[in-house]
Amino acid sequence: xxxxLKRREIVAALLQERGELLVVAGLGSTAWDVSAxxxxxxxxxxxxxxxxxxMVGLGLALAQPARRVLxxxxxxxxxxxxxxxxxxxxxxxxxxxxxxxxxxxxxxxGMQATHTASGVDLAGVARACGLGASALxxxxxxxxxxxxxxxxxxxxxxxxxxxxxxxxxxxxxPRDGGLLKARFRRxxxxxxxxxx
Amino acid sequence: xxxxxxxxxxxxxxxxxxxxxxxxDAGHKRLIELCRADPAMRAVPLSTxxxxxxxxAGAWLGGERSVLLMQSSGVGNCINALGxxxxxxxxxxMLVTMRGEQGEFNPWQVPMGQATRxxxxxxxxxxxxxxxxxxVEPTAEAAARLAWGSYAAVAVxxxxxxxxxxxxxxxxxx
Numbered sequence: 615x616x617x618x619l620k621r622r623e624i625v626a627a628l629l630q631e632r633g634e635l636l637v638v639a640g641l642g643s644t645a646w647d648v649s650a651x652x653x654x655x656x657x658x659x660x661x662x663x664x665x666x667x668x669m670v671g672l673g674l675a676l677a678q679p680a681r682r683v684l685x686x687x688x689x690x691x692x693x694x695x696x697x698x699x700x701x702x703x704x705x706x707x708x709x710x711x712x713x714x715x716x717x718x719x720x721x722x723x724g725m726q727a728t729h730t731a732s733g734v735d736l737a738g739v740a741r742a743c744g745l746g747a748s749a750l751x752x753x754x755x756x757x758x759x760x761x762x763x764x765x766x767x768x769x770x771x772x773x774x775x776x777x778x779x780x781x782x783x784x785x786x787x788p789r790d791g792g793l794l795k796a797r798f799r800r801x802x803x804x805x806x807x808x809x810x
Numbered sequence: 811x812x813x814x815x816x817x818x819x820x821x822x823x824x825x826x827x828x829x830x831x832x833x834x835d836a837g838h839k840r841l842i843e844l845c846r847a848d849p850a851m852r853a854v855p856l857s858t859x860x861x862x863x864x865x866x867a868g869a870w871l872g873g874e875r876s877v878l879l880m881q882s883s884g885v886g887n888c889i890n891a892l893g894x895x896x897x898x899x900x901x902x903x904m905l906v907t908m909r910g911e912q913g914e915f916n917p918w919q920v921p922m923g924q925a926t927r928x929x930x931x932x933x934x935x936x937x938x939x940x941x942x943x944x945x946v947e948p949t950a951e952a953a954a955r956l957a958w959g960s961y962a963a964v965a966v967x968x969x970x971x972x973x974x975x976x977x978x979x980x981x982x983x984x
Contacts, residue, residue: 636872638868658871660894661897662890662893662894662897663863663864663867663890663891663893663894664890665860665891666860666861666863666864666867666891666894667864668864669861669862669863669864669865669868670864670865670867670868670871671868672854672864672865672868673829673864673865673866673867673868673869673870673871673872673874673876674868674869674871674872675868675872676828676829676852676854676868676869676872676874677828677829677868677869677871677872677873677874678872678873695861695864697856697857697858697861698857698861698864700857701854701855701856701857701861704854704855705852705854791894791897791898791899792897792898792899794898795870795871795898795899795900798871799870799871799873802871802872802873803873807873810873810958
């Protein structure tokens with residue numbers, strides 16, 4: 615099969631009515647996708663720490679069990695943190711969902727193939743780790759179901775969403791890590807964020 | 811005998827630590843058991859230590875404090891992720907049991923053991939050393955205050971002498 619879905623449309627659809635949703639974006643293209651959908655203090659885009667996005671999502675989901683946490687990351691970033699799926703499978707936070715925007719490429723370094731281009735099945739790994747409803751998504755219809763699972767159904771869950779390997783304009787979030795942290799905490803915790 | 815793991819647990823309780831990320835070490839065996847048994851703490855076994863850096867960042871973003879327990883060999887796994895801790899000024903408390911220093915019996919532990927302090931310092935982590943069992947509690951208490959009072963990344967290195975493992979047989983017997 616070949617991909618037909620477009621990453622910016624997919625991420626925009628995930629975030630269009632985001633409300634109180636807490637978002638962690640993996641470094642690179644997914645951080646730009648999340649910014650293109652509209653910068654928000656409730657988004658924490660990573661500019662480094664490749665492989666850490668899912669674990670940042672886990673710590674956040676355990677700290678805020680009443681709120682939905684969505685990690686949006688790339689196939690290369692997820693491959694670097696594959697063990698974290700096992701760790702998440704042990705903890706099983708019901709409020710954690712992971713959307714892997716899978717273009718089968720390292721998009722920031724010259725579009726080199728990732729392991730998913732050779733068929734590595736991240737959703738299968740996730741299921742084997744205990745994220746039972748995880749699935750591979752190729753079509754609009756499959757995405758409609760995946761969107762519901764990511765945003766509303768009990769997690770943890772991972773959806774591996776196959777997208778076109780497009781080169782598209784950068785839409786950059788703020789770069790200052792201290793700012794990204796402080797504004798996120800204020801938005802989640804209110805004024806007490808600064809008193810802690 | 812100085813029950814330093816129990817005292818370390820007291821420091822974590824006092825600091826209101828809620829998430830405990832760890833990769834097991836013989837030296838942390840008892841502290842891990844105490845944390846796992848505490849309903850106010852969420853014990854999170856990790857597949858590699860670097861996961862704990864992300865866990866701690868996410869916990870803080872959500873308003874909770876976490877601690878990271880590991881052996882010195884695991885410090886090497888954390889290095890790039892610690893760039894996020896530094897850039898974002900995330901508070902971080904790492905409790906590291908040392909190998910590859912006093913009386914080490916496994917030569918493969920020595921390179922990372924000897925590189926633990928400079929590697930952490932190169933990434934901007936404040937390193938404090940507890941050379942004796944008596945020093946563990948006050949050092950950890952001060953490190954916790956520094957981490958959350960000053961938004962610092964702090965590692966407490968617990969000397970191999972404190973752990974007191976002398977051989978493979980001794981380690982396996984614990």
